[in-house]
Structures are given as structure tokens and as C-alpha cells.
Amino acid sequence: MSAQDLDGGSDAETDGSGEMPKPHTIRLELVDEPGQLLAALKPISDNGGNLLSIFHERGSLTPRGHIPVEVDLECPPDRFERIVEALREAGVNVIRAGAEHFGEEVMVILVGDIVDSDLSDTLHRIESSADATLQDLSLSAREGTDEASSARLRLAVRSGRVDETLSVVRDLAAEKGLHVVEPLAEGSQ
């Protein structure tokens, strides 16, 4: 069963395949020369990316003596590859720009009367109040048992917002009488 079946097949926001802009983080290394930052940002806007923030660590240097810059941007999913390519074509050193590096990913499992507690509303409110994007949803129920059903949510979260997201999920779950199995962020390697 997919999210759409439960949602009544309504929207593209929850299935991750639509054209809604999504946040991404790109880490660049710039040579310490005038005009470098501007030159690095141009390929992003030229290719349909919307700059959200730029973190320019001018004081710190990479082992190679370059300046690390972290760029948060928003673009439709299908434009992102093109943006990274354009950056590289422009001679910008892109350190990290893979799907796994776009901010952080959080997985939680909700347990209880998932469907009766209005799953669509739960997902919508997580996305709107936690600034998170649902990437993937799976449901599990065992027929013929009275075991509670569960839903696994994979959320893309902006860097540094994991705690905030988990706290939104916790509050919502408490309100709806659901239990949350949270991920252990650190130390689980």
C-alpha cells in the first residue's frame, strides 16, 4: 500500500516524484581570489536553482588551502544534477553533492492506529511544521493479529534541524495517540 492509496491519491507532495522544489546542500572549495564566490553562484541561478543561504567559512581553510563554502539551495529534483554539472564545467571544485548529502535524512517509525489517526494529516503537518520533506513511506499491518500497525517515514531534513523535526513528530504522535520509534543519531556505527 502506498501513501497515495491512503491519501485518496491526491497530491504529489508526499510521493517524492513531483516537481516541488526540494532543498539541497552543496559544499564547494574556492580559491582565495576576488570574484570566486560570485562565479560559483552564477551556474546555480542560471540553471533554475534558488539560493537559500551561503555559509562562507572565510576564516577556515581546507587541507589544500582553499576556502570551504556551503550553499543551501532549492530546485526541482530534476534540475539538481544539471546545476552540479554546470558548477564543475565552470571550474568550481564541488566537494559533496550527492543525494545523501542534501541536508540530513531521518527515519522514524510510527506505531498505532496509523490510518484511523488520519495519516494524510499527520504527514502534511510534519512537512509543514518541521520543514521536512517526506521521501518515502511504508506501511505494515499483520492480518489476523491484534498487533498495532506501523508506518515508516523517511524524511529529508535541512541540516541541523533533526532535533526540531523529531520533536514535531513526537508532539504530533502524542496528540494522535501514536508511539514513535526514533532513530539513534549518534554512536550507532
Place this chain on the structure above:
Amino acid sequence: MSLRLAVLGAGAVGGSVLDLAGDYGHDVVAFADSSSSAVDPAGLDPSAVHDRKERDGVVGEAAPEAVFDADYDVLVEATPTTLGDAEPGFSHVERALADDRHVVLANKGPVAERYADLRALEAESEGTVQFEAAVGGAIPVLSTISDLGAPHVTAARGVLNGTANFILSRMAAEGLDYEHVLAEAQDLGVAEADPTFDVDGIDAALKFVILANVLSDGETEYALDDAEVEGIRNVPGTALDLAAEDGRTVRLIGEATADGVRVAPRLIPQGSALSVTGTQNIVQLETKHAGQLNISGRGAGGPETATAVLSDVSRLE
């Protein structure tokens, strides 16, 4: 040096201390259960005490309090853990310290619920208090922290309840539901008839409260009421199925960090250090300068816990 032990508590741990003390070069000179005691300045014969207990339901002729009048060096407190005022364990410790004797605790109550009181009594006594056996059975958690120095350890996390871990890992491996696996665990003697302490996370929480007390090094005192505790009763097989589909599993994880103490079922990667199976326990220490240290082993059981008790005793020599 041979030390004279007075053992309070004739359960699996106390009984094993009686059996194994000789192997460590020590003598048990007094041994008590809840209604009786046996005292012999020359050292008790373990099998004679066990036989008497089995035959007559008592360990000897004397009252339990007679233990304190014996000529002993170390009190081993192995009575059942109690919450709140941690009695009668706490009074036993108080009495031994007042007599300037050392105390080795297997009982979690006094260290988890009245840590500051305990340390205050210790400060006024010639005796010291050791409690390695209260956290993680045979796993040398506290001695490792002591070697590293508590200020150099920023967090402790891990699995410190074998019953809950057995249930979760078996549910995940066999696709069985909670009630089914709990019944099986009870048949195997892994879970008690009343499994509340284990499956509701209280036992694990007490151990992480103790760790928090040790790591905070007297700056903040923690007790069970300060811990955020959630057990495993609300983890259905469906949650484990979904976790497994994505290479994860669920374990009852405890954490003692600067933010406090928390015990809850958590998602962790399958095959990661913390995803121990069966009754195995693990503690992961986060150090300031040396990354993570993982120590795993048997977290419960008579001989295992007695091993920790006797290691503590040896440290007193």
C-alpha cells in the same frame, strides 16, 4: 591479600559470590538471606550453606542482622533492588560504612536512587563503596570509566537489559509478536513471571542513571524520576518488519549524556555495534579524545555478576 566477606542476599548473585570467593582467594565469613544467616570466622563451606538452604529454607541459625557483628572487611550487598528510598539495601550500606567497612554493591537501588546520600556516608567512613556489579553484570563498565577518568567520557549509551534485548531480537529474527516471544522467554527463564522491570525499561534506566551519576562526577545527581523511560511493549512486529526492510532494527537503547538519561526503543542499523542479539549487553562510551569504546558481554546472571563483585573486592586489597 585475603579479605573476609559478609554477603547479604542469597539469590543468584549472592550464592555465586559464596561459591566463587575462594577462587579469588577470599573467604565468605557471613552469609544471609532475608530470614536467617550463617556466620563462621574461619570461612563458610559453600555447599553446606546451599544444602541447608535447600533442605530447611534457611542458611543458618542466626538472624540476618548477625552478619554485621561478624568480623568482616567487605560487605557484599546483593539483596533485590528496590526503588524510592532503596531500603533495606541502603540501611545495610549505611551500617557497614558506619563501622568503617568497605561495601560492594550488586543492588542498584542505593546507587541509582540515593547517590548523593551514599557518597556523603562514604566520605565520613574509612570504607569505600564499589558498584561495578550494578551496571552490566560481568562487563567492566565502571572500571573502564574510572580508568579513562569520568571527565573524559562525554556519554554512555547501549543495551543493558538482556530480557528486553532477547525479546526484540527474537521478534525481529522470527517475525513473532511480543506476547509470543515473552511467553517463550519466560519458559526459558530469560524473563521473570512479572517482567515489568525489564520490559518497561526500568532496569535499564536504573543502570543508565547510575552511569549518569558516575559521569557527572558529583555535579548533578540523578535518580529514576529524572530519567525519560519508555519500554518495549509498544513495539509491534510490524515496526520490526519495516525497520528490517530498510536495513535497521529496533533495540531498547539507554543513554546517559549531558542532557540526562533516556531509555527508549530506537532504530539502529542492522549489524551495528549496538545491535547485539539475545541476552548480550553492550555499552558504548563516547570519549573526548579517543572516539568510541564498545564493551560487550553478559550483562546478567549469577556467576557473571559475582565476577564483577569479586573484581571490586580485589580492587580493595
